[in-house]
Amino acid sequence: MTAPTAPGTRRPSSLEDVKGWFPPLDQVLFARFLTRQERLGERGDLLEMGAYLGKSAIFTAAFRRPEERFTVCDLFDADAPDEHNAAEARKSYATLTRVAFEQNYLAFHDELPYIVQGPTSEVPGHVEPGSCRFVHVDASHLYEHVAADIVNARAALLPHGVVALDDFRSEHTPGVSAATWEAFFTGGLRPVCLSTQKFYGTWGDPEPLQEELLATTEWREGLRMSVQEIAGQRVLRFSGRPRRPAAVPVSRFAAAVPGPAPEPVAAPAAAPRPVPPGAGRRVARELLPPIVTRALRRRMRAGRP
Template sequence: MTAPIADQSAEQLPRPTRLSDVKGWFFTADQLLFDWFLAHQQDRSEPGDLLELGAYMGKSAIFLGARLRADERFTVCDLFDSPAEDASNSKEMKKSYATLTRRAFEANYLAFHEELPTITQGLSSIVSDHVDAGSVRFAHIDASHLYEHVHGDILAVRELLTDNGVVVLDDYRAEHCPGVAAATWQAVANEELRPICITGTKFYGTWGDPEPLQKALVDWIKARGDIWHEVQYVNDAPLIRLSAKGAKEPAQPVSRHKPAAVRAPQRPAAQAQAPAASAARPAARPPIPTRSTVRRVALDVLPPIVTRAIVKARKRSRNR
């Protein structure tokens, strides 16, 4: 198991208490699908390990780690702080992941798990040197967005997957990374990658037979009732498109660190001793005097000559 790097250990960094505290993009639809595919494979006793190329701050890796079986290996491959070998990749790293460090990933991951995954720090092209061919049942590709690198990642993962293994490609349709879209659909057209389903951000496919997975997936979607879906056809092959807006999230990884207790605000001593009713209800306002009351008071305080004149005027008014 790879140990944290020495200059500042993961133990010294702030830790999230919920998965939502971890920076990254991992939406409900994909959480549901990751959970379903891994559970479906487990129900069918399909062997294999887990793999992620590109980890960012660890959000999806934390989620995957919570679904890891005791006899399985989880490998994460990322550049982290290492320099990229070509200018275009270096430019992308500086623009998109300037704050990314291996220490941050490790701190986030260890907030939810006792041990780190097997970490391979470097370009995703080296992953085949560290993972056995045919040993992976579920792979998530979210590393470089450049066409050449994504194409290479897809070909590498093809050799690492089991016969019925599932590969997930992130950002297959995002406008800022057309290279991912090109590499994804080229693999469908030329590399025998067979689509299973898509969400707004991720493509799910296999080099095995997608039909049993698609049938089981549609049955599960219909049973839930809170996931919208449709079936389209690409090159005469079915493709499930789904959206999970408003759907209930799957079980979340539990942090090993409880959030700080929230204390009730303290009131001043004088205020604390006052009766509860006085704090909840404003003091009663004095009654508004009526017109007759005002008139009587006026007669009492005015000079006698003025008072007699007012009385005479009122009598004349009543006699009319």
């Protein structure tokens, strides 16, 4: 598929070139959950509600199997369903267009995901209940919308599925915090772990996920971890800056790696220039004091050396 062209944008040569909020810590955690599901043979589709310019969607798509569907829902440049949502879009996502998303995505993948351009309330009409193994919620920050997105995520997930809720603790997104912890206290959502940006949970049993995160240490290089308890529920908390996971997709527009520079070739030595007759005397006249040069001229006229 040929990537569309968004006016005034360039094709990304790496995931870092794609604007968005998807730090290395969350890339590592996404990779841990998604590769675990693959290793255990857990099948299911993938869903992202709120994609912005595609950074996390590009990463998630690297884990999609051929028989699975990846659904991405975003307003992009469509009209918002209400004025509050429209004001939020004007403030935070004024430059977002579907063309820009597609251009970024197709720089890394051959085919686009299944795109639902519209509010996330349309997701149930496109995603079968109990069909997804992983859902990423990063759409509106308004409480009513986030609460509905969490309900839709639960309906879409398989019993062992994992949900990642973005911006659950940011000071500018209290609606996300309220909806997230409401789902925890009253909606059966059980925490697996927290990053500095996302809440990872399941409506299944979180213990096997947590035990695997605790059992292996090499992936936690560069991370700080603590184990806490909230209302009788264990939750792991991670922070820091880990090494980037090996699963980061590569852009088809990645710059070529330069080869070794050629060895410098020494220039041939220049032949000595002949010294014209009388050059020594002329230099002497220019450099020596006048009294000395006059004495030299007298000696030369007298024929003495």
